[in-house]
Amino acid sequence: MILLDVRGVRKSYRSFGQAPVNALNDVYLRVPAGEITGLVGESGSGKSTTIRCILGLEKPDDGWIEFDGIRIDGAGKEQRRRLQREIQVVFQDPTGSLNPRMTAGELIGEGIRVHRLRPNRAAERVRVLELLRLVGLDERDIDRYPRSFSGGQRQRIAIARALAVEPRLLICDEAVSALDVSVQAQILNLLQDMRDDLGLTVLFVAHDLAVVRQLCSRVAILSDGHIVEEGLSGEVFADPRAEYTRQLLAAVPIPDPPVARARARERLLALAQPLSLEVSS
Ligand SMILES: Nc1ncnc2c1ncn2[C@@H]1O[C@H](COP(=O)(O)OP(=O)(O)OP(=O)(O)O)[C@@H](O)[C@H]1O
Ligand SMILES: [Mg+2]
Numbered sequence: 001m002i003l004l005d006v007r008g009v010r011k012s013y014r015s016f017g018q019a020p021v022n023a024l025n026d027v028y029l030r031v032p033a034g035e036i037t038g039l040v041g042e043s044g045s046g047k048s049t050t051i052r053c054i055l056g057l058e059k060p061d062d063g064w065i066e067f068d069g070i071r072i073d074g075a076g077k078e079q080r081r082r083l084q085r086e087i088q089v090v091f092q093d094p095t096g097s098l099n100p101r102m103t104a105g106e107l108i109g110e111g112i113r114v115h116r117l118r119p120n121r122a123a124e125r126v127r128v129l130e131l132l133r134l135v136g137l138d139e140r141d142i143d144r145y146p147r148s149f150s151g152g153q154r155q156r157i158a159i160a161r162a163l164a165v166e167p168r169l170l171i172c173d174e175a176v177s178a179l180d181v182s183v184q185a186q187i188l189n190l191l192q193d194m195r196d197d198l199g200l201t202v203l204f205v206a207h208d209l210a211v212v213r214q215l216c217s218r219v220a221i222l223s224d225g226h227i228v229e230e231g232l233s234g235e236v237f238a239d240p241r242a243e244y245t246r247q248l249l250a251a252v253p254i255p256d257p258p259v260a261r262a263r264a265r266e267r268l269l270a271l272a273q274p275l276s277l278e279v280s281s
Pocket of ligand 1: 013023042049
């Protein structure tokens with residue numbers, strides 16, 4: 001089943017006195033339910049614009065987007081409210097999306113309250129604590145304010161906040177790019193577990209091809225506002241058809257996924273040992 005279907009979207013930005021920028025030219029992208037789909041492309045290729053159109057923050061000039069069979073631009077009030085919960089996004093820099101006057105607990109719990117996902121405050125608190133643990137933060141962090149966390153910890157609050165409302169689609173726009181490898185590995189494992197256990201669908205936007213190859217079952221390659229190639233990751237990485245994909249792959253050596261996973265685990269173990277943390281296999 002296709003959960004998200006981007007159908008021939010075009011989008012250009014017009015600013016007064018300047019030539020329009022064609023950010024998206026006829027983008028088609030299908031995101032199957034219960035899978036992690038990668039969206040790869042160099043800076044300026046249109047990744048964030050695609051996401052902004054999916055979120056309804058930009059209106060396509062042409063084409064449309066369907067989520068679970070419903071056109072996003074044609075959604076009524078009740079459907080829009082549902083979409084706001086079902087599609088969550090985590091950006092590279094979460095600072096702007098975290099209100100500095102709210103504690104981590106309030107930030108994570110906000111959506112639970114707005115969408116009435118728990119019957120009372122006590123049940124809400126239990127869920128918030130669970131989410132803190134899930135993203136590798138401490139239960140005691142619940143009363144701390146965003147500015148007292150590191151960048152990577154703030155990113156984990158943003159991820160917990162997105163997961164709190166039980167989305168069906170999680171969009172990560174370079175969400176782990178700024179994290180160090182051990183935290184990155186932890187978050188990537190979390191995404192894989194959520195896909196396996198809860199059937200979460202993920203659209204994973206990244207420039208790190210090794211991470212995409214390891215994580216994503218499918219991948220779409222965006223260049224200059226076009227999807228130049230789309231398919232199963234294994235096939236695209238092993239035998240790229242588009243010249244652009246070949247150039248991308250030639251520019252960086254990408255280890256096989258099992259090798260990359262083993263290395264990530266080694267790094268995690270090395271980091272965990274001095275702290276005597278437990279690393280699940
Ligand atoms: N608000 C805007 N006004 C004018 N041009 C814009 C605007 N937002 C994006 N663009 C242009 O649209 C094109 C696509 O930008 P977009 O942000 O989607 O790229 P991206 O693939 O997300 O890049 P990055 O990897 O750097 O985040 C770029 O040429 C960019 O300069
Ligand atoms: Mg971007």
